[in-house]
Amino acid sequence: MTHKVTANISAASLAAENQALRERMADLLQQAEQNHAIMCRHQAFDLEIVGSATFPELVGTIFRTLPVISELDSVTLSLLDEDADILLVMEKLGVDFADFPNLLFVREEAALGFAPTRSAHALPPKPLLGPFERGVHGKLFPEIKGGLRSVALVPLLRNKRVIGSLNLGSVDASRFTAQLGTDFIEHMASIIAICLENVISNEMLKYIGLTDSLTGVYNRRYIDRRLLEEIARARRQDYRISFMYIDIDHFKRVNDSVGHQGGDEVLREVAVRIKDELRRSDALARFGGEEFVVLLIDADLDSAAIVAERIRASIADALFHLPAGVKVNASVSIGVASLGDYDHDCSIEAVAQQLIAHADSALYQAKERGRNQVVSYR
Numbered sequence: 001m002t003h004k005v006t007a008n009i010s011a012a013s014l015a016a017e018n019q020a021l022r023e024r025m026a027d028l029l030q031q032a033e034q035n036h037a038i039m040c041r042h043q044a045f046d047l048e049i050v051g052s053a054t055f056p057e058l059v060g061t062i063f064r065t066l067p068v069i070s071e072l073d074s075v076t077l078s079l080l081d082e083d084a085d086i087l088l089v090m091e092k093l094g095v096d097f098a099d100f101p102n103l104l105f106v107r108e109e110a111a112l113g114f115a116p117t118r119s120a121h122a123l124p125p126k127p128l129l130g131p132f133e134r135g136v137h138g139k140l141f142p143e144i145k146g147g148l149r150s151v152a153l154v155p156l157l158r159n160k161r162v163i164g165s166l167n168l169g170s171v172d173a174s175r176f177t178a179q180l181g182t183d184f185i186e187h188m189a190s191i192i193a194i195c196l197e198n199v200i201s202n203e204m205l206k207y208i209g210l211t212d213s214l215t216g217v218y219n220r221r222y223i224d225r226r227l228l229e230e231i232a233r234a235r236r237q238d239y240r241i242s243f244m245y246i247d248i249d250h251f252k253r254v255n256d257s258v259g260h261q262g263g264d265e266v267l268r269e270v271a272v273r274i275k276d277e278l279r280r281s282d283a284l285a286r287f288g289g290e291e292f293v294v295l296l297i298d299a300d301l302d303s304a305a306i307v308a309e310r311i312r313a314s315i316a317d318a319l320f321h322l323p324a325g326v327k328v329n330a331s332v333s334i335g336v337a338s339l340g341d342y343d344h345d346c347s348i349e350a351v352a353q354q355l356i357a358h359a360d361s362a363l364y365q366a367k368e369r370g371r372n373q374v375v376s377y378r
Helices: 002-050 055-069 085-092 134-140 183-209 220-237 251-276 301-316 348-368
Strands: 074-080 103-106 128-131 150-158 161-170 241-248 283-288 291-297 332-339 374-376
Touching (some): 002 055, 002 183, 150 183, 161 183, 220 241, 241 251, 301 332
Parallel strands (some): 074 103
Antiparallel strands (some): 074 161, 241 291, 241 332
C-alpha cells in the first residue's frame, strides 16, 4: 500500500514538473518569437536609415519609427555643434527645424550629460541608464511635460569621438536601469552615428557646391534651382515673387584704387549689407564678378522696390573700412522685376528666364540714368 501511494505521488510530481517545463518552454518560445520580431523590425529600421539621402529624411525616420519599434515614450537626438556649422548649413539648405522639435543642438559635450573626454587616450563614454530626473534630463526631453520614469542617454560615437547622443525615455521605471545590458542600444546608436555623419558630410558638400567661396552667399547654381522651385510653388499657392539684379558701380575703379584684395573686402561687405536688409525666406546670390541677385518671396514689385532702395542706401551712405585704415566708398545700381499673373501655358524655365531678363533690363536702365539708383521693370 505504501509503495502504491509513493508511486502515485511520484507520478503526480513528474506530471506537475512536466507541466511546469512545458509552460516554461512555451514562455521561452514566445519570448524568442518576440525577440525575433523585434530584431526584424530593427533590421528594417537600420536599412531605412542607411538609405536616407538627406538630413531631414534621416532624422524624420528616426523620430517617426524608433519610438514605435522600440515601444518608447520619447526619443530625442542631441547633436554636438560647437560652432553652429551644422545648424547654419541645414538652415541654408532649407531644413525647417519646426518639423523636428526633438532635434537638439548643443555647443558643449558636457551638455550631453556625459563626462567630457579630456584626452585622446580617454575611453569613450558609455550609455547612462537610470531614473528620469527633471533637473538633470529635462533639457534633453523638451517636449515631455511629465510622466517619464526612466531614460537611457546613449553616446553617438565616430572614431571614439562624441558627435551627439540618442536619448530614450520610458514611462516604465524598470525599462532602463543601471543593471541593464547596453550592447543592443550601443549597436543601434553606432549605426545612427554613421548615418548622421555621412548625411551631414554630404549636406555640407552640397552646401559648398551651392555657395560662393568669397562672400559666403549662394552662387548662381543655387539661385537658378531655387527660382524654379519658387515659381512652381508661387503658381500653386498664388503669391508674388520678385527678383533684383544688383551691380556694384564702377567696380574696376575700386580694384584699381585699393587692389584686388581690397576689392574682395568690398564684395564681402556688400554681401553683408544686402543680407542685412532681407528676410530669412529671401535668397541672396552672387552671380559672378560684381553682380548679385536677390529672390524675394511673397513680395510684389512695390514692396521689392522699397527693399531695393534700402539696400542701395545702406551701401552708398556708409564708407567701407578696409584693412590698414583704408576707406573707400561704393554704390550699386539695382533692377527690380516681379511675377504676379502667371502664364500657366508657359514653362517654369521660360518664366524664370523672363524674370531674370526683366530685372537685367531694369538694371541697364538704372546704369543709363546715372547709376546708384533703383529702377523697377513695369
